Amino acid sequence: MTKNLQNALECIENFGLKCASDEASRFAASIDNSRYNSMPDAVVYARSEDDVSHVLKTASEFGVYVTPRGAGSGCSGAALPLSGGIVLDLSGLNFIEIDPLSRVAHVGAGAVTAQVDARAGEFGLFYAPDPSSHKYSTIGGNIAHNAGGLRAAKYGNTRDNLLALNAVLADGKIIKCALPLRKFSAGLNLRDIFIGSEGTLGVVTQAWLKLLPMPESKKVALAFFDSDLRAFEGIEKILLSPLQPSILEFMDSDTVECVRKRRKCGINIPRGAAALLAEFDGPESSALDSANKFFKVLAPDASLRMAENREEEELLWSLRRSASPAMYELGDSKIGEDIVLPFGKVATYFSFFKKMARDMNLPAPVFGHAADGNYHIHFMYNDSENTRERALQAMKAAVEKAVEMGGAISGEHGIGFLKAQYMNIQHGEPEMDAMRAIKRALDPKGILNPNKLYCSCDNNLKPLRGVKLPWD
Ligand SMILES: Cc1cc2nc3c(=O)[nH]c(=O)nc-3n(C[C@H](O)[C@H](O)[C@H](O)COP(=O)(O)OP(=O)(O)OC[C@H]3O[C@@H](n4cnc5c(N)ncnc54)[C@H](O)[C@@H]3O)c2cc1C
Structure with missing residues (x-):
């Protein structure tokens, strides 16, 4: 642990926050559903917006990396602290308040998705986004990935159900992004740049979510x-x-x-x-x-x-x-992505995809959210260096083809570090430059969730085998 990190942690502990640097706590915060892992130096547990503000102000002063974390159910390694530093655990910010008149849920970023839906149900309302991980995932993580779910067919992803949010910037300043109103045309809507930003621009602390009357x-x-x-x-x-x-x-x-x-x-x-x-x-x-x-x-x-x-x-x-x-009938390991295809190209894409799978001798099961054109494509293999390498190559070709046909590299799982290599397939340099300019403006010291989204870092990480996660 560097002197700067030690000083930062001392300052955070003096503020009254719980910090952990034991092996078990650090391991729990080192992994997500991608099953890759990277150990942080310490885990800090926030319970309020003020806590988050203090942690980021301190981290910024001492130049310490901070990786926000909800439930760690993400599939793309976005919550992994690739450069060490602090993991900021937000699961303690989990209040849920329902306003039935406005049909709005005001929640802490650590509120669990299914619990928001259940509380809304007490008022005859429901929260539409339903990722299959909803019993575990947090609203902050859902916003950070623009998570979807089965009901996105009719009700859209998180973006379509989010009215407003508060975020803490890298220097500790708190910003309010839009308001919990049905309409908002007062200049740029800053809310939207945090959707899909994967903890790289700021830490979401609270959100106001749209609720709908429960269908009969x-x-x-x-x-x-x-x-x-x-x-x-x-x-x-x-x-x-x-x-x-x-x-x-x-x-x-x-x-x-x-x-x-x-x-x-x-x-x-x-x-x-x-x-x-x-x-x-x-x-x-x-x-x-x-x-x-x-x-x-x-x-x-x-x-x-x-x-x-x-x-x-x-x-x-x-x-x-x-x-x-x-x-897993088809192999003991899998590589999966969640591409999106234009509706008119689905059949053509899959005749390419299945032919490639046959040519490369890789089983390739697919399921997906047909009304969104969002398909979960997989290559199955039995664990060995050679087949894994072949499956990775096949996946790159499959993702490239989806983009070539007018599709997207992800519809709901986000980029993290695993898909960062595909960002320049999806986006041209001008778009990447614009994204990096926003990142520099909001996080000039680059302390928030480094080595994700805007750059593809070479690393020798491999997924861990035999680790049991809460949703397994
Ligand atoms: C069994 C299973 C099924 C799944 N099914 C779906 C599905 O149907 N649809 C779907 O979209 N996804 C699905 N997922 C993926 C995952 O659950 C979602 O990506 C979810 O949104 C992640 O939430 P989380 O709280 O676990 O976030 P984490 O994994 O902890 O973090 C994800 C990213 O969000 C950032 N982050 C977390 N909290 C904050 C915050 N407060 N402020 C800023 N950044 C933050 C992290 O830094 C990281 O970059 C599934 C996962 C599992 C394990």
């Missing part, structure tokens, strides 16, 4: 197609129809086959089938009407099933929930 009812329907291509045609038919599913999840035939083999799902799954799982919400009659129309639009190209009660809904959902764990 939901209908869940499942369609099996005899090939991926037929399923893509089905998706196009849905998108061209007036239907507005709240969820539209695609699982390709490789993924569905893995679930079938594991027999963990109680549905009779046809061999070689691809699947589309849809949910329609709204008043009882309209949800049912939409589900019936969904059947009409897809028949006769699909075999269809509608859930008649909660138990059957759970059964249909178990197919989607099994998708990610079942993929």
